Amino acid sequence: MRSDTIKKGPDRAPARAMLRATGRDDAAMAKPFVAIVHPWSDVSPCNFTLRALAQHVRKGVEANGGTAFEFNTIAVTDGISMGTPGMRASLISREWITDSIELAVNGHHLDAMVVLCGCDKTIPAAAMAAARLNIPTVVLYGGTIDHGLHHGKPITIQEVFEAVGAHAAGKIDENELHAVEKDACPGAGACGGQFTANTMAMILTALGLSPLEVNDLPALHQDKNQAAFDCGKLVMDCYQRGFTARQALTPAAFRNAMRMLAATAGSTNGVLHLLAIAHEAGVTLDLADFDPISASTPVIADLKPGGRYTAVELSAAGGTARVAKVLKDGGLLEDHPTVENASIFAALDATELGEQPEPVVHPIASPVKPRGGFAILSGNLAPEGCVVKLAGHGRMRHEGPARVFNGEPAAFAALQAGKIQAGDVVVIRYEGPAGAPGMPEMLGVTAALIGRGLGSDVALITDGRFSGATHGLMVGHISPEAARGGPLGQLLDGDTVIIDVENRRLDTTADLGPRPTTPFNPRAQSGVLAKYARLVSSASRGAITEA
Numbered sequence: 373m374r375s376d377t378i379k380k381g382p383d384r385a386p387a388r389a390m391l392r393a394t395g396r397d398d399a400a401m402a403k404p405f406v407a408i409v410h411p412w413s414d415v416s417p418c419n420f421t422l423r424a425l426a427q428h429v430r431k432g433v434e435a436n437g438g439t440a441f442e443f444n445t446i447a448v449t450d451g452i453s454m455g456t457p458g459m460r461a462s463l464i465s466r467e468w469i470t471d472s473i474e475l476a477v478n479g480h481h482l483d484a485m486v487v488l489c490g491c492d493k494t495i496p497a498a499a500m501a502a503a504r505l506n507i508p509t510v511v512l513y514g515g516t517i518d519h520g521l522h523h524g525k526p527i528t529i530q531e532v533f534e535a536v537g538a539h540a541a542g543k544i545d546e547n548e549l550h551a552v553e554k555d556a557c558p559g560a561g562a563c564g565g566q567f568t569a570n571t572m573a574m575i576l577t578a579l580g581l582s583p584l585e586v587n588d589l590p591a592l593h594q595d596k597n598q599a600a601f602d603c604g605k606l607v608m609d610c611y612q613r614g615f616t617a618r619q620a621l622t623p624a625a626f627r628n629a630m631r632m633l634a635a636t637a638g639s640t641n642g643v644l645h646l647l648a649i650a651h652e653a654g655v656t657l658d659l660a661d662f663d664p665i666s667a668s669t670p671v672i673a674d675l676k677p678g679g680r681y682t683a684v685e686l687s688a689a690g691g692t693a694r695v696a697k698v699l700k701d702g703g704l705l706e707d708h709p710t711v712e713n714a715s716i717f718a719a720l721d722a723t724e725l726g727e728q729p730e731p732v733v734h735p736i737a738s739p740v741k742p743r744g745g746f747a748i749l750s751g752n753l754a755p756e757g758c759v760v761k762l763a764g765h766g767r768m769r770h771e772g773p774a775r776v777f778n779g780e781p782a783a784f785a786a787l788q789a790g791k792i793q794a795g796d797v798v799v800i801r802y803e804g805p806a807g808a809p810g811m812p813e814m815l816g817v818t819a820a821l822i823g824r825g826l827g828s829d830v831a832l833i834t835d836g837r838f839s840g841a842t843h844g845l846m847v848g849h850i851s852p853e854a855a856r857g858g859p860l861g862q863l864l865d866g867d868t869v870i871i872d873v874e875n876r877r878l879d880t881t882a883d884l885g886p887r888p889t890t891p892f893n894p895r896a897q898s899g900v901l902a903k904y905a906r907l908v909s910s911a912s913r914g915a916i917t918e919a
């Protein structure tokens with residue numbers, strides 16, 4: 373056992389003395405030590421249930437021969453930080469959560485772990501830690517929030533962000549904005565569309581780090597506690613089999629995860645996070661690898677932000693298993709081992725799915741959209757590539773004058789003041805991993821564009837990133853970023869920008885060659901943001917941090 377390093381032999385008496393003080397006796401110390409890690413926080417509805425859920429995992433571990441040790445890590449809640457300087461902390465937290473898990477698990481030589489996760493960055497961090505530590509690991513997602521009901525219609529946090537734009541444009545009054553705010557989030561759970569958390573939870577299952585079906589259970593579902601117990605049991609089974617995280621994290625698993633991302637028109641953050649997880653797992657994955665997969669995968673799930681349904685309806689319709697089965701039957705999925713089964717195909721075959729109450733998942737033959745929910749572009753504005761979101765619209769080309777903003781707040785203020793016109797290309801730069809720093813999501817701006825009614829006429833390009841709730845013709849992750857000398861820094865107001873999805877190009881007709889870059893002063897001089905700005909890589913590499 374790894375944990376023998378801290379607990380076996382005469383020299384380890386001091387460590388054992390300390391463990392006894394926490395209630396572990398000789399019998400407990402003879403068993404494998406299993407970490408139960410969770411980012412519980414009552415700032416965040418996404419993580420609100422995790423501490424209680426962890427107790428069920430603990431029971432599952434202890435009933436199956438393990439000694440459980442619980443510790444917590446942090447979370448930054450995007451939906452709360454959005455549009456403020458606090459949003460810079462979000463992506464950064466992914467690295468720090470991963471590192472904190474590594475430090476606590478390795479610091480105590482623990483043998484296996486169950487990681488619970490909820491809000492966006494806690495999910496890739498769980499997978500990154502699993503890949504980095506390569507010990508037997510099961511990851512359990514706390515689950516989606518239920519949708520709210522507003523005037524009898526299901527709504528999510530997406531509609532609140534869009535209502536802000538509608539309110540600024542005078543389309544709704546303050547009372548209506550307040551009513552949307554009150555109706556949108558009825559209880560605990562992570563944001564309810566195929567936004568980042570639900571996208572990443574599905575990716576965990578596709579990667580084989582979570583068993584089928586558990587992540588789809590909404591946060592307040594009656595079966596969630598049993599699922600948590602079962603995950604505790606499962607990690608002991610993985611431990612007995614010697615099944616470690618990297619045995620699940622094969623190249624085929626990553627290809628499946630990219631398919632599921634494309635097939636559900638999920639969050640473009642999935643691209644960033646898969647690159648980072650692959651890096652930790654030692655699997656070669658490049659930004660360019662995503663494009664052919666998305667191009668050859670139809671969107672088969674009719675989910676918000678582009679579609680009609682939320683994760684609650686998807687769960688009732690069979691969830692990830694149904695999406696995976698349709699892809700498998702269409703020859704678009706590959707077999708690989710998972711935490712629960714030597715073959716994900718066998719696990720899918722063993723899963724009974726009834727009729728869908730609502731037509732959330734379509735057959736391959738009549739998809740929601742013939743191609744996947746994103747594409748990878750490059751061009752003279754993005755020599756190292758970028759990601760365009762294709763959820764919920766059919767726009768494949770836009771040509772228009774640049775409206776350049778050195779940061780998100782200036783763009784948001786111009787939009788709310790009615791200064792963005794149909795046809796414009798909103799350019800938001802110096803919001804990349806190093807520039808912002810922390811590559812914030814731009815949901816405030818993208819949702820306000822939709823709410824204002826400009827969603828079909830304006831395009832947006834940025835070296836920042838998008839929320840899972842963003843839809844419309846939005847291009848993010850532009851690499852290299854402006855703060856690291858990327859050509860976005862040379863654009864001027866009025867330059868023509870061309871987004872050409874068919875040809876996978878993002879260009880300007882302006883002659884950038886002789887032009888200087890607009891001067892940029894690093895925003896963070898000290899603390900964690902400054903440290904991160906020095907260490908972080910390009911978005912085209914998943915914004916991983918390197919020593």
Ligand SMILES: CC(C)(O)[C@@H](O)C(=O)O
Pocket residue numbers: 450451452454492529530563567568569639641813815838839840841
């Ligand atoms: C919806 C939020 C808050 O923007 C985020 O959770 C995401 O999906 O990226």
